[in-house]
Amino acid sequence: MAPLRAGRWIAAVPMAALAIATVYPLLFTANVAMKTRHEYVLDRFAPAEGLRWDAFASAWAGADMDRYLANSLIVVAGAVALLLLLGSMAGFALSQLRFRGSRLLFLACLSALFIPFQVIMVPLARTMGQLGLVDTYPGLILAYTAQFLPFTVFLMTSYYSGIPSEITDAARIDGNSVYGVYGRIMLPLGRPALLSVGILNALFCWNDVLIALLMMPSAEHRTLMVGVTALRGQYSADIPTFAGGVLIAAVPVLVLYLCFQRQITAGVTAGSTKG
Known part of the structure; x- marks a missing residue:
């Protein structure tokens, strides 16, 4: 013992x-x-003398946090929806459909996971600028989709590989087309993986600063994390207000994680336990 x-x-x-x-x-x-500016200057590590919410109100009203929050919700919702649609379709095709080059295509998606965004940052910005997608919601949604799609395809392919092919074969014998098998069989069976991957992608997109800063240069279309980063310069002498803005940006992520921590863990381990 x-x-x-x-x-x-x-x-x-x-x-x-x-x-x-x-x-x-x-x-x-x-x-x-929770401190005043005077308290912070005197001792930044001492406990706050009371519960004050002035810093949160100043960050919310004075830095347009409500607009940044709306921008983030629009972009994250659009990117996650597109990622789940394309990732689930690609995962179904690569795991259940037999066609020439499927293995090579999967390895290509897997290799894309090892390419840092900094490598493709300049070509992406040029392409988006030529298409007129810079500083637009669709442009940032497409950029997030391109960045996180390999990860989504990898996890969905790994998950769908664990589903017996006899299920899809029986559905085809019953008269279902490929799209019918995908919509009626694979989507319901893949619901746990879709939930896990959706939460992970939502966290990735929400916490991103670099891609959003590149694709959304104007203050009007900033996402919440970029807005919080800008607070550091706007309130360089008022650290409590900056800290309040940081907490406002962190609360949605913390709530999402606490509510779906089991699904997040399942999504992280899906690629290593399936297939």
């Missing part, structure tokens, strides 16, 4: 340290947001 307890402590101590290192910045930011 003693070695077993020692093993548990060996695993628990670094995990507890990792949890503290993860939670502490959030608690520190919340504490700073």
Whole structure:
């Protein structure tokens, strides 16, 4: 029993340290947001003297956070919907349909995961500019789709590979077309994976700064994360207001993660357990 307890402590101590290192910045930011500017200058690490919400109100009203939030919701919803549609169709085709070059196509999608966005950033900006898609919602949605589609295709292909091909063969024998098999069989069966991949892609798109900053240069179309980044310069002397803006941007992500943490874990491990 003693070695077993020692093993548990060996695993628990670094995990507890990792949890503290993860939670502490959030608690520190919340504490700073509750302070006045004078309190922060006197001692940034001391606990706030009371619960004040002035920093949140200033960040929300003074920095157009409501407009940035609406921009983020529009872009994230459009990108996730397009990613799920294209990713599920590609995953179904690559895993269940037999055609020449399917394996090579899957490897091409897999290799795209290893290409950093910085490599394609300049060609993407030029192409989008030539098409008139810079500083538009469709342009940013397409940019997110291009960036995160390989990841979506990989996970959906891995998930659909675990579904017996006899199911799709029986559906075809019953008279269903390829689209009928996809819509009536594969989509319902793939609902858990679609939920997981949708949540992950929503987190990726929501937290992105680089692509949004490249595709949305005007202040009117900024996403929430880009708006929070701009707060650092706008309120460089008012750190509590900046901290309030950071927390406003983080709350939707935290709520989404806490509600769907099991689905997120399933989505991360889908590629390694299926296929």
